Amino acid sequence: MSENYEDVAAVLPLNNAPVDLENPCNTFTILEEYADAHKSEPDRLVFCRLIGHGQYKLKSQYDIKKRRYIGNTTMDPELAFIQSNISSVKNDDLVLDPFVGTGGLILPAAHFGAYVVGTEINYQIAKAIGKSSRHDVEMRSDEESVLANFEQYGTQRHYLCGLLADASWHDLWARPLFDAIVTDPPYGIREKGRKIGKKPRKDHWTLPSAEHHYHFPEKQPYTLEKTFTDLCDLAAKILLVGAKLSFWFPVVLER
Structure with missing residues (x-):
């Protein structure tokens, strides 16, 4: 898994990208997709930028x-x-x-x-x-x-x-x-x-409404x-x- 991260990092222009873990301007995530749970290597990697949080709560x-x-x-x-x-x-x-x-x-x-x-x-x-x-x-x-x-x-x-x-x-x-x-x-x-x-009138309704x-x-x-x-x-x-x-x-x- 770490090798996959290194491969992604190698192609990103991170030299002038300061890291701020407390108040980041952008948050990135790497998703690994496995078609078979028993595989040791993912079928593909997806590099994502966080654009918003869901409201499932x-x-x-x-x-x-x-x-x-x-x-x-x-x-x-x-x-x-x-x-x-x-x-x-x-x-x-x-x-x-x-x-x-x-x-x-x-x-x-x-x-x-x-x-x-x-x-x-x-x-x-x-x-x-x-x-x-x-x-x-x-x-x-x-x-x-x-x-x-x-x-x-x-x-x-x-x-x-x-x-x-x-x-x-x-x-x-x-x-x-x-x-x-x-x-x-x-x-x-x-x-x-x-x-x-x-409603249709009924015989037992003797008192007018x-x-x-x-x-x-x-x-x-x-x-x-x-x-x-x-x-x-x-x-x-x-x-x-x-x-x-x-x-x-x-x-x-x-x-």
Whole structure:
């Protein structure tokens, strides 16, 4: 191995290159590639200059098992960070998730310095009440909320708000405002797609909705096709020029 290093050093102009191990301007590495683990000599040498460090530690830092508030479809943190990178999310951007759930996709955006907004139609998810998604835990606790997740990671300043709203209604914002939309719409498998609308009336509904003391908007099924066409319409209306829309889409692979 030392002979390989000497061969590389022999062809490098190192005569006028001062070495600073504490504060180097450049860091170089020699990689040895072996096609067979039993070989004594490498198949090739690669001389590399360090251009940046990866952020693999974020996967464990944002581990779902350690997160205060999760749901049935909370996105894997590694995939969530990849999505923010694909969307070119950067410092001081304004980012929206119209199907925010527990906030799993906007947490990485906030980590990168963006300000984030989410909308969620499910009252129990938005308010963090009801049955827990954790194993062997029956009900959610008062300590669980989307805001609690941001507080856990020290990014609460970047969480502007979470709105109880229907993603199919596009009148919340009247002009282009956002730098990115990152989202994972419901596919109807683990979470059903829902939007505000009238249900077919049933005979035992004898009391008109207007006479109820507490009124919750009725919801109707939200088809997969309509979900994504509405999402594209929303993006066309509220994204700035040059902004990006990224979303997950279900695909059934043929065996």
